Amino acid sequence: MKSSRLILLTTTVIAAAVMELIDTSIVNVALSHMSGNLGSTLEDTAWVITSYAIANVIVIPLTGFLAALLGRRRYFIGSVALFTLASLACGLSTNIWELVAFRFIQGIGGGALLSTSQVIVFEAFPVNKRSVASAIFGIGVFTGPTIGPTLGGYILDITTWNWIFLVNIPIGLAVLIGAIFLVEDPKQSQSVTHIDYLGLLLLIIGVGSLQILLERGDQEDWFETVYIRYLALTAGLGILGFIWWELRIDKPIVNLRVLRSPTLAVASLLTFVTGVGLFSSVFLTPVFAQRLLGFPALDTGLLLLPGALIAILALIMTARLLQAGVPTQVIIMAGFALFITFSWKMGHLGPDAGKSDFYVPLIFRGVGLALLTVPLTALAVSGLRPDEIPQGAAFNNMMRQLGGSFGISGVNTFLANRMAEHRTDLVTNLTLNDLETVQWVGAVSRRFVAQGSTELNGLQQSYQLLDQSVNRQAAVLSYLDAYMAVGLLFVAAMPLILLVFRAGAKSNAPVVLSDH
Structure with a gap:
């Protein structure tokens, strides 16, 4: 061409x-x-x-x-x-x-x-x-x-x-x-x-129910809601039925037999984890910057820009490293290490963080995900026959999307739980016996009175302001915990990278799609 x-x-x-x-x-x-x-x-x-x-x-x-x-x-x-x-x-x-x-x-x-x-x-x-x-x-x-x-x-x-x-x-x-x-x-x-109508129906029921479950579960208090419980049952039965049926017939609508390729199996698991990191960090960072730190939308967008530009250069560099014969698992390991560093740095920001505090961690994020994207995409299809590549690529992309859905859903639930825990911890230290709290409420109340409020209204307004401050602090701590939790997921997934050695050895095609 x-x-x-x-x-x-x-x-x-x-x-x-x-x-x-x-x-x-x-x-x-x-x-x-x-x-x-x-x-x-x-x-x-x-x-x-x-x-x-x-x-x-x-x-x-x-x-x-x-x-x-x-x-x-x-x-x-x-x-x-x-x-x-x-x-x-x-x-x-x-x-x-x-x-x-x-x-x-x-x-x-x-x-x-x-x-x-x-x-x-x-x-x-x-x-x-x-x-x-x-x-x-x-x-x-x-x-x-x-x-x-x-x-x-x-x-x-x-x-x-x-x-x-x-x-x-x-x-x-x-x-x-x-x-x-x-x-x-x-x-x-x-x-x-031949069209596998039963397989198509089971796929729609199973995967569709799972996606609704992930998208709506947090808002509906998960299994406390009846229809969420039914969705979980439907998703489980639908997906199990789909797998059983597709492996049973000669001409399935989705060829799950491509997962016999160890490279695709390992790449799909790592791609799922990468999807969690990619989508959850995209969800967490703008919300954290705008809602909690008060950054304008344009400034928030500019926070992400340096990391995105450097990531594009890193993607090109990764391709050249693969062509030069650098082992796939080494590049993947480096990508995981950089994303973990991003999570650790973001997990240690404070409520007074400025724009400059975001740039370096987001560059680590961008380069880390860039180092993962190319090798995992190549690894996923490297052990497949030409006629299997479309199915393998589709399955790998589905795992990234599902990872994103699991990630955002899991992060939302995690944030809600940690918010409640941090609020409880903070409130237990705010009592009438705490001199610092009493002095703060008195000073703020007097300020409101000086601005024209009655003493009763001034006291109520000071308590409201204290409540808002507690909620904001609890929210900040929750977001920092969420960054750390995503980083810990990447740490837990790192042993999977060792399987890349075996996957590459057992594959019928080289892991790196090049002449080297």
């Missing part, structure tokens, strides 16, 4: 993947605006996020099957068109349930873009350049979720929430035109003569 055509093709499909990944997080900052504008409760508005995530996580493992059924070129172009039209419909929605429905359709279109884009880029490059292909694709995987909330906040600063969706229209049209002229079907394509 000519270099100019390769550049255009790569740019086109990476833009599609980035567009899809941005939409996984761009809505997060707009929920209150949508709620007020559409006259819905915040709880109902949260389904805008949930519906997209459900559609995504169902479609991603099906991409290999659907590409074979419809033809990869037709499937990719159709998915871009569906995503773009659904984005337009989302932006023009006039009530919340209309928006939720179109958001689900957008998720169906978007679910295909990630894995299909990865396979197209992967196959477009020669074998000795596939680590470079993984790095280029990794730029999209890393930057998409990272810039989503920042872009959403910027859009809300200058216009209405509708443009969070409408901004996809020009990008989607450009990608669609590029795909029509540049994307081709693979030379050796599979044909589908």
Whole structure:
């Protein structure tokens, strides 16, 4: 393939993947605006996020099957068109349930873009350049979720929430035109003569129920709510039934037999952990900076910028290290170590932290995740036959998305529990027998009286201010604990990296996709 055509093709499909990944997080900052504008409760508005995530996580493992059924070129172009039209419909929605429905359709279109884009880029490059292909694709995987909330906040600063969706229209049209002229079907394509309807049904029930459980569990107090318990039972039975059925039949809708590849199995586990780190840190950092430290949305976005730019350079560097023959497990170990360092540094910030305190930890985060993205993407498909690569890539991407869902859900629950514990600990030290507390309440109360309040109102206002201070301090401590908890997960997962040695040894193909 000519270099100019390769550049255009790569740019086109990476833009599609980035567009899809941005939409996984761009809505997060707009929920209150949508709620007020559409006259819905915040709880109902949260389904805008949930519906997209459900559609995504169902479609991603099906991409290999659907590409074979419809033809990869037709499937990719159709998915871009569906995503773009659904984005337009989302932006023009006039009530919340209309928006939720179109958001689900957008998720169906978007679910295909990630894995299909990865396979197209992967196959477009020669074998000795596939680590470079993984790095280029990794730029999209890393930057998409990272810039989503920042872009959403910027859009809300200058216009209405509708443009969070409408901004996809020009990008989607450009990608669609590029795909029509540049994307081709693979030379050796599979044909589908049988559709596994039962497998499809079990996948929708099992994975769909699990995603709803993860998205809504924290808000519904988990298993204290009846329908959450039913969802847990349905998810468990659906997924177990799906695995049993797919391993039993000759032509499954999702070929789980690719997990016999030790490289894919190990890479998927590590990718799940990486997904937890990627999405939970994207969730924690903007909220911590804006809500607790009072940073404006633009300043919060600028906090993430240096780390994101350096991460792009790190992705390119990682590809060159792989081509130079540096062992995959060494790069993965370095990525884990850097992300753990990020978690440790963030876990030791204080309530008076300034912008400069964030830059170095976020650079560690960016470089750490960059060092993980390329080797894990390459490792996932390195032991697969060419006809198995689409299924392997889709499964690995699904594990990243599920890791993100588990991560955000787990972090939310962790924050709520730690908030209650820290508040209890702080309140126990605030008694009428504590001289410092009594003096503080008296001084603040007198200040309110001096401003025109009665003595009773001044006392009440001082207690309210004390309560707010306790809540803020408890929240800050909870977020610091959450950073440390995510870091500990990475520490616990590090022994998995030792399996990369064995996986690489048992694989039929080299772990590093290069000539070295």
